[in-house]
Amino acid sequence: MSAAREEPDSTASTESTHGTASPASTASTVAALRAAGCVFAEDEARLLLEAAAAGASLDALVRRRVAGEPLELILGWAELAGVRVTVAPGVFVPRQRTRLLVEQAAALADAQSVVVDLCCGTGAVGLAVAAAVPGVELHASDVDPAAVSCARGNLGSRGSVYEGDLFSALPVGLRGRVDLLVVNAPYVPTDAVALMPPEARLHEHLVALDGGTDGLEIQRRVARDAAGWLSGGGHVLVETSERQAPATAALLTAAGLAARVVRSDEADATVVVAGR
Structure with a gap:
């Protein structure tokens, strides 16, 4: 599961130095x-x-x-939130809407925070949070071997990347220590994947796009187990769609967390933030 997951948007930086083309x-x-x-x-x-x-x-x-x-x-x-990452065939490409997830996570972090980028894809979200808040302890995981390889190249010595299905990939030593769990898991309903732009459905692995029958399958599993991994003041932040946000928030509330929905119309982005 790489990141989450609706239509692509323009993600490459448009601030590069001009060339000398005629x-x-x-x-x-x-x-x-x-x-x-x-x-x-x-x-x-x-x-x-x-x-x-x-x-x-x-x-x-x-x-x-x-x-x-x-x-x-x-x-x-x-590029995401000022951080440039290498991309690879099949790996979910960061969307610009995910800046809202980065901004909300960075606002809750400090230099001592333990940050986990779950369903990390390229690792861009975790790296962007670490760039905004230097000193965080960064961990990332993904079930897709191609994404894990890509993220390891991007994170280098700045964090650890693990391969596996959601929390099963994480070292048990992180249980109860995670201050910020950032999650950009697939949230496109299975039947809607075929309606996505070709850039996504033909060039990104299905595991990075398909969120199950209602688009909430992965979020449901994250919500079920997230609280056990959080520190006393920890938060989980989940990117979702505007339409699905009430259901995403309800999943986290049912897991014993206090959830709120953050929406940016300008970025067409929605994040659910939940804490103890």
Whole structure:
């Protein structure tokens, strides 16, 4: 289970240094991307031109994007809350809406906090929290071996990454010590996966997208066991959809936690924050 999981949005940074492409090549690249339906054609063209300036073939890059390959896979990286991570085929690409999850977690953390990024995918969420609050003790886990490999490369010496199904992957020594459990688990209902944009359903592993019949299967399992892993003042933060948020909050409340829903219309993002 990588992260959570509705339609993709633009995740690569648009703040890179401008390349030296000619106006003609820029215009033709923008035109090709726009014709293929890329909403952020100008931003994507700039990033592809910069990649080409670093030695890649612009024609090859544009062909891959026009064919529907995610921009992040073409570039080899994605950015979340100011942190750039390497991405890999099949691994869930961080969505920009997940900034709200990072911001809510960082607001509750301090330098002594033990942070667990459950269903970590690339590890971007945990890394972004650690970047915002230096000194945290960072752990991450995922059931997908490809995601675990990717996250280990991204975290390096800044944290530990474990492979396994939810809490079973974590060292028992973390039980009762987790101050912040951040969870971006799959929440797309099984029947809705086929309706997702091709960028997601064709390029990310199904285990990173499918949240079960009602989209809440993984959240239900997280809520059932989360309290036993939290410290006395610990919190669990779960990204969800606006429609599913009341049900997500109810799951955590039923587990003995006090839950509240945080919504950002600007980011089209919803997070449930729950604590003892």
